[in-house]
Amino acid sequence: QQQVKQSPQSLIVQKGGISIINCAYENTAFDYFPWYQQFPGKGPALLIAIRPDVSEKKEGRFTISFNKSAKQFSLHIMDSQPGDSATYFCAASMGSSNTGKLIFGQGTTLQVKP
Amino acid sequence: EAGVTQSPTHLIKTRGQQVTLRCSPISGHTSVYWYQQALGLGLQFLLWYDEGEERNRGNFPPRFSGRQFPNYSSELNVNALELEDSALYLCASSLSSNQPQHFGDGTRLSIL
Numbered sequence: 001q002q003q004v005k006q007s008p009q010s011l012i013v014q015k016g017g018i019s020i021i022n023c024a025y026e027n028t029a030f031d032y033f034p035w036y037q038q039f040p041g042k043g044p045a046l047l048i049a050i051r052p053d054v055s056e057k058k059e060g061r062f063t064i065s066f067n068k069s070a071k072q073f074s075l076h077i078m079d080s081q082p083g084d085s086a087t088y089f090c091a092a093s094m095g096s097s098n099t100g101k102l103i104f105g106q107g108t109t110l111q112v113k114p
Numbered sequence: 115e116a117g118v119t120q121s122p123t124h125l126i127k128t129r130g131q132q133v134t135l136r137c138s139p140i141s142g143h144t145s146v147y148w149y150q151q152a153l154g155l156g157l158q159f160l161l162w163y164d165e166g167e168e169r170n171r172g173n174f175p176p177r178f179s180g181r182q183f184p185n186y187s188s189e190l191n192v193n194a195l196e197l198e199d200s201a202l203y204l205c206a207s208s209l210s211s212n213q214p215q216h217f218g219d220g221t222r223l224s225i226l
Binding site for chain 1: 145156159164
């Protein structure tokens with residue numbers, strides 16, 4: 001019940017296309033859902049985050065869509081660029097329970113072809 | 115503004131040895147978190163320190179321990195190293211508990 005399941009494991013998209021990464025969770029106590037971007041040799045960088053009271057959040061080319069009833073959330077990268085090639089992780093936490101713990105999905109390796 | 119800094123960047127140890135990893139949070143951040151990123155296992159929560167106290171720990175044996183200093187920097191100690199401890203150890207910090215976590219670039223630990 002503590003798991004966050006992420007798919008696909010890897011993704012290849014043409015430059016200018018839309019990249020979509022999906023995550024699903026079981027624990028309804030999760031109330032904070034961030035996405036992280038990790039380049040080789042670097043730590044994860046916070047990209048965008050959402051809380052369950054909104055269904056969508058957009059920051060530049062990055063959009064999180066959140067479906068509370070289905071317990072799913074997804075990251076959409078519009079106009080994907082080669083510089084977006086990285087590993088993306090979704091995560092979830094129980095902020096209201098104040099555990100400090102982020103539970104991560106297994107990651108998606110995105111390759112954007114020029 | 116400087117990000118989360120970790121040292122050393124790389125470390126090679128042998129089985130049974132002990133290791134100490136260090137982390138300096140972003141200035142003004144009081145919470146520090148440690149995660150293990152092992153190949154094939156993803157990112158696993160290890161420890162959370164806030165205001166000098168251990169607030170939560172993940173499902174790791176007691177040979178993983180740490181502390182947070184009055185300046186909010188932190189150390190992660192691993193005793194009796196095992197081959198499966200080979201991983202990237204990531205430190206994150208946040209302004210306070212329940213705030214977004216920002217990660218450093220990690221310490222790559224290799225056990226021979």
